[in-house]
Amino acid sequence: xxxxxxxxxxxxxxxRELNMYLLSGWKLILSYVAHLSDTQEPxxxxxxxxxxxxxxxxxxxxxxxxxxxxxxxx
Numbered sequence: 001x002x003x004x005x006x007x008x009x010x011x012x013x014x015x016r017e018l019n020m021y022l023l024s025g026w027k028l029i030l031s032y033v034a035h036l037s038d039t040q041e042p043x044x045x046x047x048x049x050x051x052x053x054x055x056x057x058x059x060x061x062x063x064x065x066x067x068x069x070x071x072x073x074x
Contacts, residue, residue, distance in 0.1 A: 003029070003047070005049045006029070006047040006048070006049050007047075007048050007049060007050075007054065008047070008048040008054050009029070009045060009046065009047050009048075010026070010045075010046050010048075010056075011043055011044065011045050011046070012043075012044050012046065013041060013042065013043060013044075014042070015042075017044075017057075017059055018044045018046070020057040020059065021046050021057060022046075023057070024055040024056070024057050025048070025050055025055055026046040026047065026048055026054075026055075027046065027047050027048075027049055028044060028045075028046055029045050029046065029047045030044070030045035031043065031044050031045070032045075
């Protein structure tokens with residue numbers, strides 16, 4: 001598909017989020033590294049190019065993931 005067929009774009013910051021979007025039918029169109037102070041963070045730009053409504057996966061935030069890990073091991 002060409003870029004002209006893109007209906008919507010979004011940006012994610014982790015491999016976990018990237019994989020969830022890819023499994024939902026999104027296409028990876030750009031990846032780059034954001035430089036913040038002394039750190040580097042990956043960024044992934046995804047495009048929805050299907051004719052149907054975009055499928056947005058339900059994602060847990062970092063706090064929720066930490067709480068789940070704490071309960072699992074605590």
